[in-house]
Amino acid sequence: MASNELTLDTAGVASDDTPEATRRLSAGVKASLYLLCAYVAIALFSPLLVGDYTTINTGQRLQPPGVEHWFGTDHLGREIFARSLVGTRTSLMVGVTVAAFATVFGVLIGLYAGFFRMADRIVMGLMDGLMAIPGVLLAIALASLLGGNLITLIVAITVPEIPRMARLTRSVVLSLREQSFVVAAVSIGTSTPKILFRHILPNAVGTLSVQATYVGAAAILTESVLSFLGVGIPPEVPSWGNIMAVGRQYFQLAPWIVGFPGLFLCLLVLAVNLLGDSLRDRLDPRTNIRSDL
Protein backbone atom coordinates (compact mmCIF):
# COMPACT_ATOMS: atom_id res chain seq x y z
CA MET A 1 0.00 0.00 0.00
CA ALA A 2 2.69 2.42 1.00
CA SER A 3 4.80 1.79 -2.07
CA ASN A 4 1.70 2.12 -4.18
CA GLU A 5 1.07 5.56 -2.77
CA LEU A 6 4.62 6.65 -3.31
CA THR A 7 4.34 6.21 -7.03
CA LEU A 8 1.04 8.06 -6.91
CA ASP A 9 2.64 10.93 -5.09
CA THR A 10 5.55 11.11 -7.45
CA ALA A 11 3.09 11.44 -10.27
CA GLY A 12 1.31 14.11 -8.28
CA VAL A 13 4.28 16.47 -8.36
CA ALA A 14 2.93 19.38 -10.33
CA SER A 15 4.91 20.31 -13.39
CA ASP A 16 6.67 23.63 -13.23
CA ASP A 17 6.40 24.27 -16.95
CA THR A 18 4.02 27.00 -17.83
CA PRO A 19 2.65 27.05 -21.37
CA GLU A 20 4.99 28.57 -23.92
CA ALA A 21 2.56 31.38 -24.65
CA THR A 22 2.74 32.79 -21.14
CA ARG A 23 6.55 32.67 -21.13
CA ARG A 24 6.80 34.66 -24.34
CA LEU A 25 7.02 38.41 -23.96
CA SER A 26 4.57 40.59 -25.80
CA ALA A 27 5.90 42.96 -28.47
CA GLY A 28 5.12 45.98 -26.29
CA VAL A 29 7.06 44.62 -23.35
CA LYS A 30 9.99 43.68 -25.58
CA ALA A 31 10.05 47.16 -27.07
CA SER A 32 9.93 48.65 -23.55
CA LEU A 33 12.82 46.49 -22.45
CA TYR A 34 14.96 47.52 -25.42
CA LEU A 35 14.01 51.14 -24.89
CA LEU A 36 14.89 50.98 -21.23
CA CYS A 37 18.26 49.41 -22.04
CA ALA A 38 18.87 52.23 -24.53
CA TYR A 39 18.03 54.81 -21.86
CA VAL A 40 20.42 53.20 -19.42
CA ALA A 41 23.17 53.18 -22.06
CA ILE A 42 22.50 56.83 -22.82
CA ALA A 43 22.59 57.72 -19.14
CA LEU A 44 25.90 55.91 -18.67
CA PHE A 45 27.74 57.07 -21.77
CA SER A 46 26.13 60.35 -22.85
CA PRO A 47 28.88 62.64 -21.46
CA LEU A 48 31.39 60.71 -23.59
CA LEU A 49 29.19 60.71 -26.67
CA VAL A 50 27.95 64.23 -26.91
CA GLY A 51 30.80 66.37 -25.73
CA ASP A 52 29.86 69.92 -24.95
CA TYR A 53 26.37 70.71 -23.73
CA THR A 54 26.91 73.83 -21.63
CA THR A 55 28.71 76.32 -23.84
CA ILE A 56 26.59 79.29 -24.70
CA ASN A 57 26.78 80.21 -28.36
CA THR A 58 24.41 83.09 -29.02
CA GLY A 59 25.26 83.10 -32.72
CA GLN A 60 23.57 79.71 -33.03
CA ARG A 61 20.46 80.45 -30.92
CA LEU A 62 17.08 78.87 -31.73
CA GLN A 63 18.37 76.90 -34.70
CA PRO A 64 15.81 74.39 -36.05
CA PRO A 65 16.65 70.66 -36.15
CA GLY A 66 18.82 69.76 -39.11
CA VAL A 67 22.06 68.11 -40.13
CA GLU A 68 24.17 70.52 -38.12
CA HIS A 69 22.01 70.58 -35.01
CA TRP A 70 20.12 67.26 -34.85
CA PHE A 71 17.49 68.41 -32.38
CA GLY A 72 18.02 72.14 -32.88
CA THR A 73 19.36 74.61 -30.31
CA ASP A 74 17.84 76.59 -27.44
CA HIS A 75 17.73 80.33 -26.76
CA LEU A 76 21.39 80.31 -25.72
CA GLY A 77 22.51 78.28 -28.69
CA ARG A 78 23.06 75.04 -26.72
CA GLU A 79 22.47 71.71 -28.43
CA ILE A 80 19.06 70.20 -27.49
CA PHE A 81 20.34 66.77 -28.59
CA ALA A 82 23.27 66.87 -26.18
CA ARG A 83 21.18 68.34 -23.37
CA SER A 84 18.37 65.79 -23.80
CA LEU A 85 20.82 62.91 -23.73
CA VAL A 86 22.56 64.20 -20.63
CA GLY A 87 19.15 64.93 -19.05
CA THR A 88 18.49 61.19 -19.19
CA ARG A 89 20.98 60.74 -16.35
CA THR A 90 19.02 63.01 -14.06
CA SER A 91 15.72 61.38 -14.87
CA LEU A 92 16.88 57.78 -14.48
CA MET A 93 18.82 58.62 -11.35
CA VAL A 94 15.79 60.27 -9.80
CA GLY A 95 13.43 57.50 -10.92
CA VAL A 96 15.56 54.66 -9.59
CA THR A 97 16.62 56.23 -6.29
CA VAL A 98 13.16 57.52 -5.45
CA ALA A 99 11.65 54.12 -6.20
CA ALA A 100 14.30 52.45 -4.04
CA PHE A 101 14.05 54.81 -1.07
CA ALA A 102 10.26 55.09 -1.16
CA THR A 103 10.05 51.29 -1.29
CA VAL A 104 12.47 50.68 1.57
CA PHE A 105 10.89 53.22 3.92
CA GLY A 106 7.33 52.56 2.80
CA VAL A 107 7.73 48.80 3.22
CA LEU A 108 9.30 49.09 6.67
CA ILE A 109 6.53 51.42 7.85
CA GLY A 110 3.86 49.26 6.23
CA LEU A 111 5.19 46.03 7.75
CA TYR A 112 5.29 47.62 11.16
CA ALA A 113 1.81 49.10 10.91
CA GLY A 114 0.33 45.98 9.39
CA PHE A 115 1.72 43.57 11.93
CA PHE A 116 1.63 45.55 15.16
CA ARG A 117 -1.94 46.69 15.54
CA MET A 118 -1.06 49.10 18.35
CA ALA A 119 1.25 51.09 16.10
CA ASP A 120 -1.15 51.02 13.20
CA ARG A 121 -3.38 53.94 14.22
CA ILE A 122 -0.58 56.35 14.95
CA VAL A 123 1.64 55.46 12.00
CA MET A 124 -1.11 55.25 9.44
CA GLY A 125 -2.66 58.44 10.81
CA LEU A 126 0.59 60.21 10.05
CA MET A 127 0.74 58.61 6.62
CA ASP A 128 -2.84 59.63 5.86
CA GLY A 129 -1.99 63.16 6.92
CA LEU A 130 0.89 63.20 4.44
CA MET A 131 -1.30 61.73 1.73
CA ALA A 132 -3.88 64.45 2.21
CA ILE A 133 -1.40 66.96 0.76
CA PRO A 134 -1.09 66.65 -3.03
CA GLY A 135 2.24 64.98 -3.85
CA VAL A 136 3.57 67.62 -6.22
CA LEU A 137 2.61 70.42 -3.84
CA LEU A 138 4.42 68.72 -0.97
CA ALA A 139 7.43 68.11 -3.19
CA ILE A 140 7.47 71.79 -4.24
CA ALA A 141 7.32 72.86 -0.61
CA LEU A 142 10.11 70.49 0.40
CA ALA A 143 12.28 71.29 -2.62
CA SER A 144 12.04 75.05 -2.09
CA LEU A 145 12.62 74.56 1.64
CA LEU A 146 15.68 72.36 1.22
CA GLY A 147 17.18 74.24 -1.72
CA GLY A 148 17.75 72.89 -5.18
CA ASN A 149 20.20 70.11 -5.81
CA LEU A 150 19.86 66.52 -6.86
CA ILE A 151 19.84 65.03 -3.35
CA THR A 152 17.28 67.40 -1.87
CA LEU A 153 15.18 66.89 -4.98
CA ILE A 154 15.23 63.13 -4.45
CA VAL A 155 14.21 63.60 -0.82
CA ALA A 156 11.43 65.98 -1.84
CA ILE A 157 10.02 63.49 -4.33
CA THR A 158 10.48 60.47 -2.07
CA VAL A 159 8.60 61.81 0.95
CA PRO A 160 5.18 62.10 -0.75
CA GLU A 161 5.62 58.61 -2.26
CA ILE A 162 6.31 56.86 1.06
CA PRO A 163 2.71 56.88 2.39
CA ARG A 164 1.40 55.25 -0.79
CA MET A 165 3.95 52.46 -0.51
CA ALA A 166 3.30 52.09 3.22
CA ARG A 167 -0.43 51.86 2.68
CA LEU A 168 -0.08 49.16 0.05
CA THR A 169 2.40 47.18 2.17
CA ARG A 170 0.14 47.41 5.18
CA SER A 171 -2.85 46.09 3.25
CA VAL A 172 -0.83 43.19 1.86
CA VAL A 173 0.51 42.37 5.34
CA LEU A 174 -2.98 42.53 6.83
CA SER A 175 -4.19 39.84 4.47
CA LEU A 176 -1.03 37.73 4.66
CA ARG A 177 -0.84 37.67 8.45
CA GLU A 178 -4.16 35.82 8.60
CA GLN A 179 -2.93 33.11 6.23
CA SER A 180 -2.53 29.75 7.88
CA PHE A 181 1.11 29.46 6.87
CA VAL A 182 1.83 32.47 9.07
CA VAL A 183 -0.05 30.90 11.98
CA ALA A 184 1.84 27.69 11.22
CA ALA A 185 5.14 29.55 11.32
CA VAL A 186 4.18 31.05 14.69
CA SER A 187 3.22 27.59 15.90
CA ILE A 188 6.71 26.22 15.29
CA GLY A 189 8.20 29.01 17.37
CA THR A 190 9.33 31.49 14.72
CA SER A 191 10.18 34.91 16.15
CA THR A 192 8.28 38.00 15.06
CA PRO A 193 11.07 39.60 12.97
CA LYS A 194 11.53 36.32 11.13
CA ILE A 195 7.79 36.07 10.54
CA LEU A 196 7.83 39.56 9.04
CA PHE A 197 10.92 39.34 6.88
CA ARG A 198 11.09 35.65 5.96
CA HIS A 199 7.45 34.66 5.77
CA ILE A 200 5.41 37.74 5.02
CA LEU A 201 7.78 39.91 2.97
CA PRO A 202 8.70 37.31 0.30
CA ASN A 203 5.00 36.85 -0.40
CA ALA A 204 4.52 40.58 -0.79
CA VAL A 205 7.50 41.16 -3.08
CA GLY A 206 5.48 40.71 -6.27
CA THR A 207 2.90 43.34 -5.46
CA LEU A 208 5.47 45.71 -4.00
CA SER A 209 7.90 45.52 -6.91
CA VAL A 210 5.10 46.35 -9.32
CA GLN A 211 4.21 49.35 -7.20
CA ALA A 212 7.89 50.34 -7.15
CA THR A 213 7.95 50.61 -10.96
CA TYR A 214 4.96 52.94 -10.86
CA VAL A 215 6.64 55.00 -8.15
CA GLY A 216 9.72 55.24 -10.39
CA ALA A 217 7.67 56.44 -13.35
CA ALA A 218 5.82 58.95 -11.20
CA ALA A 219 9.11 60.22 -9.75
CA ILE A 220 10.54 60.83 -13.23
CA LEU A 221 7.46 62.88 -14.05
CA THR A 222 7.55 64.77 -10.76
CA GLU A 223 11.21 65.63 -11.25
CA SER A 224 10.36 67.11 -14.65
CA VAL A 225 7.46 69.02 -13.18
CA LEU A 226 9.60 70.44 -10.38
CA SER A 227 12.43 71.37 -12.73
CA PHE A 228 9.89 72.87 -15.12
CA LEU A 229 8.53 74.97 -12.27
CA GLY A 230 12.04 76.06 -11.37
CA VAL A 231 12.30 74.40 -7.96
CA GLY A 232 14.17 71.33 -9.14
CA ILE A 233 17.56 70.80 -10.67
CA PRO A 234 19.68 73.99 -11.03
CA PRO A 235 19.50 75.27 -14.63
CA GLU A 236 23.15 74.54 -15.49
CA VAL A 237 22.55 70.78 -15.04
CA PRO A 238 20.32 69.70 -17.88
CA SER A 239 17.14 67.86 -16.99
CA TRP A 240 14.21 67.28 -19.30
CA GLY A 241 12.08 69.42 -17.01
CA ASN A 242 14.31 72.48 -17.05
CA ILE A 243 14.98 72.21 -20.79
CA MET A 244 11.22 72.24 -21.33
CA ALA A 245 10.79 75.12 -18.87
CA VAL A 246 13.08 77.26 -21.02
CA GLY A 247 11.41 76.04 -24.19
CA ARG A 248 7.98 77.08 -22.97
CA GLN A 249 8.81 80.77 -23.57
CA TYR A 250 9.92 80.05 -27.14
CA PHE A 251 7.31 77.44 -27.93
CA GLN A 252 5.86 79.24 -30.96
CA LEU A 253 9.30 80.10 -32.33
CA ALA A 254 11.12 76.88 -31.48
CA PRO A 255 8.78 73.99 -30.59
CA TRP A 256 11.70 71.52 -30.75
CA ILE A 257 13.04 72.75 -27.41
CA VAL A 258 9.96 71.40 -25.65
CA GLY A 259 9.29 68.61 -28.14
CA PHE A 260 12.43 66.48 -27.95
CA PRO A 261 12.89 66.27 -24.18
CA GLY A 262 9.11 65.82 -23.95
CA LEU A 263 9.35 62.84 -26.27
CA PHE A 264 12.22 61.35 -24.23
CA LEU A 265 10.19 61.75 -21.05
CA CYS A 266 7.05 60.34 -22.61
CA LEU A 267 8.78 57.21 -23.94
CA LEU A 268 10.63 56.51 -20.69
CA VAL A 269 7.51 56.77 -18.53
CA LEU A 270 5.59 54.65 -21.01
CA ALA A 271 8.30 51.98 -21.02
CA VAL A 272 8.50 51.82 -17.24
CA ASN A 273 4.72 51.61 -16.91
CA LEU A 274 4.44 48.88 -19.55
CA LEU A 275 7.09 46.87 -17.73
CA GLY A 276 5.25 47.37 -14.47
CA ASP A 277 2.04 46.09 -16.05
CA SER A 278 3.73 43.04 -17.45
CA LEU A 279 5.41 42.35 -14.12
CA ARG A 280 2.03 42.58 -12.43
CA ASP A 281 0.49 40.12 -14.86
CA ARG A 282 3.31 37.66 -14.28
CA LEU A 283 3.39 37.91 -10.52
CA ASP A 284 -0.31 38.05 -9.87
CA PRO A 285 -1.30 34.57 -8.67
CA ARG A 286 -4.79 34.94 -10.11
CA THR A 287 -3.56 35.56 -13.63
CA ASN A 288 -1.11 32.67 -13.18
CA ILE A 289 -3.89 30.30 -12.28
CA ARG A 290 -5.83 31.38 -15.32
CA SER A 291 -2.93 30.78 -17.66
CA ASP A 292 -2.16 27.40 -16.07
CA LEU A 293 -5.69 26.23 -16.69
Added chain:
Amino acid sequence: MSHPQVVLKVEDLSVSFGAGVERFSAVRGISFDIAAGKTLCLVGESGSGKSVSAMALLGLLPPASTSIQARRITLHGESLLDMRPSRMREVRGGEIAFIFQDPMTSLNPALTVGFQITEAIRLHRKESAGAARRLALDMLERVRISDGAQRLECYPHQLSGGMRQRVMIAMALACRPKVLIADEPTTALDVTVQAQILALIDELKHEFGTAVLLITHDFGVVAEMADEVAIMYAGEIVESGPVSDIFDAPSHGYTAGLLAALPKAREGQRLVEIPGSLPRRGRPQTGCVFAPRCAFSTQDCQVAQPVPVQLTAGHTTRCLNHTTIRLGPVAQAEVAHG
Protein backbone atom coordinates in the same frame (compact mmCIF):
# COMPACT_ATOMS: atom_id res chain seq x y z
CA MET B 1 1.69 -1.97 34.18
CA SER B 2 2.92 1.35 35.38
CA HIS B 3 0.90 4.43 34.63
CA PRO B 4 2.19 6.25 31.59
CA GLN B 5 3.47 9.68 32.42
CA VAL B 6 1.04 12.54 31.94
CA VAL B 7 2.65 15.05 29.57
CA LEU B 8 0.02 17.69 29.03
CA LYS B 9 -2.51 18.54 31.68
CA VAL B 10 -5.36 20.95 31.03
CA GLU B 11 -7.74 21.92 33.82
CA ASP B 12 -10.80 24.07 33.46
CA LEU B 13 -9.83 25.85 30.26
CA SER B 14 -12.20 28.56 29.07
CA VAL B 15 -11.81 30.70 25.98
CA SER B 16 -13.97 33.64 25.04
CA PHE B 17 -13.89 36.15 22.25
CA GLY B 18 -14.83 39.81 22.30
CA ALA B 19 -15.93 41.83 25.31
CA GLY B 20 -19.10 43.19 26.91
CA VAL B 21 -22.37 42.28 25.19
CA GLU B 22 -20.48 40.93 22.21
CA ARG B 23 -18.61 38.48 24.44
CA PHE B 24 -18.96 34.94 23.27
CA SER B 25 -17.57 32.02 25.17
CA ALA B 26 -16.29 29.41 22.73
CA VAL B 27 -14.90 26.96 25.28
CA ARG B 28 -16.19 26.54 28.82
CA GLY B 29 -14.23 24.77 31.49
CA ILE B 30 -12.75 21.81 29.65
CA SER B 31 -10.19 19.51 31.26
CA PHE B 32 -8.10 16.69 29.86
CA ASP B 33 -4.76 14.93 30.27
CA ILE B 34 -2.59 13.29 27.66
CA ALA B 35 0.04 10.72 28.52
CA ALA B 36 3.26 10.03 26.63
CA GLY B 37 2.74 7.76 23.65
CA LYS B 38 -1.05 8.02 23.89
CA THR B 39 -3.60 9.64 21.62
CA LEU B 40 -6.48 11.73 22.85
CA CYS B 41 -9.15 12.40 20.24
CA LEU B 42 -11.13 15.57 20.66
CA VAL B 43 -14.37 14.94 18.79
CA GLY B 44 -17.22 17.27 17.98
CA GLU B 45 -19.05 19.01 15.20
CA SER B 46 -17.86 22.21 13.53
CA GLY B 47 -18.02 25.13 15.90
CA SER B 48 -17.91 23.04 19.06
CA GLY B 49 -14.64 24.64 20.13
CA LYS B 50 -12.15 21.88 19.31
CA SER B 51 -9.70 23.93 17.30
CA VAL B 52 -10.07 26.95 19.55
CA SER B 53 -9.07 24.84 22.56
CA ALA B 54 -5.98 23.56 20.79
CA MET B 55 -4.94 26.99 19.50
CA ALA B 56 -5.43 28.41 23.01
CA LEU B 57 -2.88 25.95 24.43
CA LEU B 58 -0.12 27.47 22.33
CA GLY B 59 -1.40 31.03 22.49
CA LEU B 60 -2.09 31.11 18.75
CA LEU B 61 -5.33 33.06 19.04
CA PRO B 62 -5.24 36.83 18.45
CA PRO B 63 -4.45 38.20 21.92
CA ALA B 64 -6.36 41.46 21.48
CA SER B 65 -9.77 39.85 21.07
CA THR B 66 -9.39 36.63 23.06
CA SER B 67 -9.43 35.89 26.74
CA ILE B 68 -8.10 32.56 27.95
CA GLN B 69 -8.67 31.34 31.48
CA ALA B 70 -7.68 28.08 33.07
CA ARG B 71 -7.00 26.71 36.49
CA ARG B 72 -3.97 24.96 35.10
CA ILE B 73 -2.31 24.14 31.81
CA THR B 74 0.96 22.33 32.35
CA LEU B 75 3.50 20.66 30.14
CA HIS B 76 5.56 18.27 32.25
CA GLY B 77 4.57 20.33 35.27
CA GLU B 78 5.58 23.65 33.70
CA SER B 79 2.73 26.13 33.37
CA LEU B 80 1.93 27.29 29.87
CA LEU B 81 -0.19 30.12 31.20
CA ASP B 82 1.76 33.33 31.86
CA MET B 83 4.79 31.85 30.18
CA ARG B 84 7.43 34.32 29.03
CA PRO B 85 7.18 34.94 25.26
CA SER B 86 10.74 33.73 24.69
CA ARG B 87 10.08 30.45 26.53
CA MET B 88 6.76 30.13 24.68
CA ARG B 89 8.63 30.33 21.37
CA GLU B 90 10.84 27.47 22.54
CA VAL B 91 7.80 25.40 23.48
CA ARG B 92 6.08 26.07 20.16
CA GLY B 93 7.51 23.60 17.71
CA GLY B 94 10.16 22.44 20.17
CA GLU B 95 7.95 20.73 22.71
CA ILE B 96 4.45 21.11 21.36
CA ALA B 97 4.04 20.88 17.61
CA PHE B 98 0.94 21.70 15.63
CA ILE B 99 -0.30 20.22 12.37
CA PHE B 100 -2.99 22.23 10.68
CA GLN B 101 -6.04 21.11 8.82
CA ASP B 102 -5.23 22.39 5.38
CA PRO B 103 -1.84 21.39 3.97
CA MET B 104 -2.55 23.54 0.91
CA THR B 105 -2.20 26.77 2.86
CA SER B 106 -0.05 25.83 5.84
CA LEU B 107 3.25 25.95 3.97
CA ASN B 108 4.70 29.26 2.85
CA PRO B 109 4.27 29.40 -0.94
CA ALA B 110 7.32 31.64 -1.38
CA LEU B 111 9.87 29.37 0.32
CA THR B 112 11.17 25.93 -0.60
CA VAL B 113 10.13 22.93 1.43
CA GLY B 114 13.75 22.36 2.40
CA PHE B 115 14.11 25.91 3.72
CA GLN B 116 10.97 25.55 5.79
CA ILE B 117 11.93 22.21 7.35
CA THR B 118 15.50 23.26 8.11
CA GLU B 119 14.24 26.52 9.59
CA ALA B 120 11.89 24.59 11.86
CA ILE B 121 14.86 22.48 12.99
CA ARG B 122 17.28 25.35 13.45
CA LEU B 123 14.79 27.36 15.49
CA HIS B 124 15.07 24.78 18.24
CA ARG B 125 18.40 23.09 17.81
CA LYS B 126 21.82 24.56 17.45
CA GLU B 127 22.61 22.74 14.24
CA SER B 128 24.73 23.83 11.32
CA ALA B 129 22.94 24.31 8.01
CA GLY B 130 24.40 21.04 6.75
CA ALA B 131 23.35 19.04 9.79
CA ALA B 132 19.86 20.53 9.70
CA ARG B 133 19.59 19.57 6.06
CA ARG B 134 20.63 16.01 6.79
CA LEU B 135 18.04 15.88 9.56
CA ALA B 136 15.42 17.26 7.18
CA LEU B 137 16.31 14.57 4.63
CA ASP B 138 16.06 11.94 7.33
CA MET B 139 12.63 13.23 8.35
CA LEU B 140 11.42 13.21 4.75
CA GLU B 141 12.46 9.59 4.56
CA ARG B 142 10.61 8.89 7.80
CA VAL B 143 7.42 10.34 6.38
CA ARG B 144 8.03 8.24 3.24
CA ILE B 145 8.77 10.91 0.72
CA SER B 146 11.01 9.49 -1.96
CA ASP B 147 13.78 11.53 -3.61
CA GLY B 148 14.15 13.63 -0.49
CA ALA B 149 17.08 15.66 -1.79
CA GLN B 150 15.10 16.63 -4.85
CA ARG B 151 11.96 17.39 -2.84
CA LEU B 152 13.83 19.75 -0.55
CA GLU B 153 14.28 22.08 -3.51
CA CYS B 154 10.56 22.03 -4.34
CA TYR B 155 8.15 24.81 -3.63
CA PRO B 156 4.88 23.79 -1.96
CA HIS B 157 2.84 24.23 -5.15
CA GLN B 158 4.93 21.53 -6.80
CA LEU B 159 3.76 18.92 -4.30
CA SER B 160 0.43 17.13 -3.97
CA GLY B 161 -1.79 17.60 -0.94
CA GLY B 162 -0.72 14.32 0.65
CA MET B 163 2.94 15.19 0.17
CA ARG B 164 2.45 18.60 1.71
CA GLN B 165 0.80 17.09 4.75
CA ARG B 166 3.74 14.68 5.04
CA VAL B 167 6.06 17.67 4.88
CA MET B 168 4.03 19.32 7.65
CA ILE B 169 4.36 16.17 9.75
CA ALA B 170 8.08 16.04 9.05
CA MET B 171 8.40 19.66 10.16
CA ALA B 172 6.28 19.08 13.24
CA LEU B 173 8.19 15.99 14.38
CA ALA B 174 11.68 17.09 13.34
CA CYS B 175 12.41 18.46 16.80
CA ARG B 176 10.93 15.44 18.59
CA PRO B 177 8.16 17.35 20.38
CA LYS B 178 6.60 15.88 23.49
CA VAL B 179 3.13 16.75 22.30
CA LEU B 180 1.73 16.74 18.79
CA ILE B 181 -1.50 18.60 18.21
CA ALA B 182 -3.08 17.59 14.92
CA ASP B 183 -6.10 19.68 13.97
CA GLU B 184 -8.11 17.57 11.54
CA PRO B 185 -4.91 16.64 9.69
CA THR B 186 -6.66 14.51 7.10
CA THR B 187 -9.89 16.37 6.44
CA ALA B 188 -8.56 18.01 3.28
CA LEU B 189 -7.13 14.76 1.89
CA ASP B 190 -8.72 11.91 0.03
CA VAL B 191 -9.48 8.67 1.82
CA THR B 192 -6.49 6.55 0.77
CA VAL B 193 -4.00 9.28 1.59
CA GLN B 194 -5.90 9.90 4.83
CA ALA B 195 -5.31 6.35 6.04
CA GLN B 196 -1.60 6.58 5.30
CA ILE B 197 -1.18 9.92 7.04
CA LEU B 198 -2.93 8.59 10.13
CA ALA B 199 -0.84 5.42 10.11
CA LEU B 200 2.24 7.60 9.84
CA ILE B 201 1.25 9.75 12.82
CA ASP B 202 0.56 6.59 14.81
CA GLU B 203 3.86 5.02 13.87
CA LEU B 204 5.90 8.11 14.71
CA LYS B 205 3.98 8.48 17.95
CA HIS B 206 5.09 5.01 19.03
CA GLU B 207 8.64 5.60 17.86
CA PHE B 208 9.15 8.94 19.60
CA GLY B 209 6.74 8.49 22.52
CA THR B 210 4.87 11.62 21.54
CA ALA B 211 1.58 12.47 23.21
CA VAL B 212 -0.96 13.18 20.46
CA LEU B 213 -3.98 15.43 20.65
CA LEU B 214 -5.98 14.60 17.56
CA ILE B 215 -8.87 16.82 16.65
CA THR B 216 -11.43 15.26 14.39
CA HIS B 217 -15.10 14.91 13.64
CA ASP B 218 -14.70 11.50 12.08
CA PHE B 219 -15.50 8.49 14.23
CA GLY B 220 -13.68 6.26 11.78
CA VAL B 221 -10.50 8.16 12.65
CA VAL B 222 -11.33 7.95 16.35
CA ALA B 223 -11.77 4.17 16.23
CA GLU B 224 -8.47 3.78 14.47
CA MET B 225 -6.32 6.22 16.40
CA ALA B 226 -7.63 7.00 19.85
CA ASP B 227 -6.64 5.71 23.24
CA GLU B 228 -8.82 8.26 24.96
CA VAL B 229 -11.75 10.20 23.57
CA ALA B 230 -13.26 13.50 24.64
CA ILE B 231 -16.54 14.48 23.04
CA MET B 232 -17.10 18.22 22.76
CA TYR B 233 -20.39 19.95 22.30
CA ALA B 234 -20.95 23.71 22.33
CA GLY B 235 -17.67 24.44 24.08
CA GLU B 236 -17.93 21.74 26.75
CA ILE B 237 -16.58 18.24 27.04
CA VAL B 238 -19.79 16.29 27.47
CA GLU B 239 -18.27 12.86 27.73
CA SER B 240 -14.77 11.50 27.95
CA GLY B 241 -13.21 8.13 28.50
CA PRO B 242 -11.20 5.28 27.03
CA VAL B 243 -12.06 4.63 23.41
CA SER B 244 -13.61 1.21 24.12
CA ASP B 245 -15.97 2.68 26.71
CA ILE B 246 -17.07 5.44 24.38
CA PHE B 247 -17.88 3.05 21.57
CA ASP B 248 -19.33 0.22 23.68
CA ALA B 249 -21.11 2.18 26.32
CA PRO B 250 -21.82 5.72 25.20
CA SER B 251 -23.32 7.53 28.15
CA HIS B 252 -24.32 10.88 26.79
CA GLY B 253 -27.16 11.70 24.43
CA TYR B 254 -24.77 13.45 22.06
CA THR B 255 -22.29 10.57 21.90
CA ALA B 256 -25.11 8.12 21.34
CA GLY B 257 -26.53 10.36 18.63
CA LEU B 258 -23.16 10.67 16.89
CA LEU B 259 -22.61 6.91 16.95
CA ALA B 260 -26.13 6.28 15.66
CA ALA B 261 -25.47 8.74 12.85
CA LEU B 262 -22.50 6.79 11.50
CA PRO B 263 -23.28 5.64 7.98
CA LYS B 264 -23.72 1.89 7.75
CA ALA B 265 -23.18 -0.13 4.65
CA ARG B 266 -26.72 -1.39 4.52
CA GLU B 267 -29.01 -0.74 1.61
CA GLY B 268 -32.12 1.37 1.72
CA GLN B 269 -31.42 2.91 5.10
CA ARG B 270 -31.72 6.62 5.52
CA LEU B 271 -28.81 8.27 7.32
CA VAL B 272 -29.67 8.93 10.92
CA GLU B 273 -29.16 12.52 11.93
CA ILE B 274 -29.23 14.59 15.09
CA PRO B 275 -32.03 17.13 14.67
CA GLY B 276 -31.39 20.84 15.22
CA SER B 277 -28.09 22.66 15.33
CA LEU B 278 -25.57 24.06 17.81
CA PRO B 279 -27.05 26.67 20.17
CA ARG B 280 -26.76 30.24 19.02
CA ARG B 281 -23.53 31.86 20.13
CA GLY B 282 -23.62 33.26 23.61
CA ARG B 283 -27.21 32.31 24.35
CA PRO B 284 -27.69 31.92 28.07
CA GLN B 285 -28.54 28.33 28.88
CA THR B 286 -30.41 26.67 31.63
CA GLY B 287 -30.16 22.94 31.90
CA CYS B 288 -28.13 20.72 29.61
CA VAL B 289 -26.75 22.42 26.48
CA PHE B 290 -27.65 19.42 24.39
CA ALA B 291 -31.16 18.94 25.77
CA PRO B 292 -33.00 20.65 22.87
CA ARG B 293 -31.53 18.15 20.39
CA CYS B 294 -31.32 15.10 22.61
CA ALA B 295 -33.38 11.99 21.88
CA PHE B 296 -33.28 11.06 25.58
CA SER B 297 -34.01 14.41 27.20
CA THR B 298 -36.49 14.58 30.04
CA GLN B 299 -38.01 17.58 31.80
CA ASP B 300 -35.16 17.59 34.29
CA CYS B 301 -32.70 18.13 31.45
CA GLN B 302 -34.31 21.49 30.60
CA VAL B 303 -33.77 22.78 34.13
CA ALA B 304 -30.84 21.15 35.86
CA GLN B 305 -27.29 21.71 34.71
CA PRO B 306 -25.73 18.23 34.59
CA VAL B 307 -22.54 17.82 36.58
CA PRO B 308 -19.78 15.43 35.50
CA VAL B 309 -20.47 11.90 36.68
CA GLN B 310 -17.71 9.35 36.89
CA LEU B 311 -18.99 6.02 35.57
CA THR B 312 -15.89 3.85 35.52
CA ALA B 313 -12.21 4.69 35.87
CA GLY B 314 -11.56 7.53 33.45
CA HIS B 315 -15.04 7.49 31.95
CA THR B 316 -16.96 10.65 32.76
CA THR B 317 -20.19 12.05 31.38
CA ARG B 318 -22.30 15.13 31.88
CA CYS B 319 -25.67 13.55 31.46
CA LEU B 320 -28.61 13.06 33.78
CA ASN B 321 -29.91 10.06 31.86
CA HIS B 322 -26.69 8.18 31.40
CA THR B 323 -28.16 4.97 32.79
CA THR B 324 -30.92 4.92 30.17
CA ILE B 325 -28.43 5.62 27.42
CA ARG B 326 -25.99 2.99 28.68
CA LEU B 327 -28.63 0.26 28.38
CA GLY B 328 -27.09 -0.71 25.10
CA PRO B 329 -27.32 -0.15 21.40
CA VAL B 330 -30.61 -1.96 20.93
CA ALA B 331 -32.46 -0.11 23.63
CA GLN B 332 -30.87 3.09 22.41
CA ALA B 333 -32.02 2.61 18.88
CA GLU B 334 -35.54 1.97 20.12
CA VAL B 335 -35.54 5.13 22.18
CA ALA B 336 -33.94 7.13 19.40
CA HIS B 337 -36.48 6.08 16.79
CA GLY B 338 -39.44 6.39 19.17
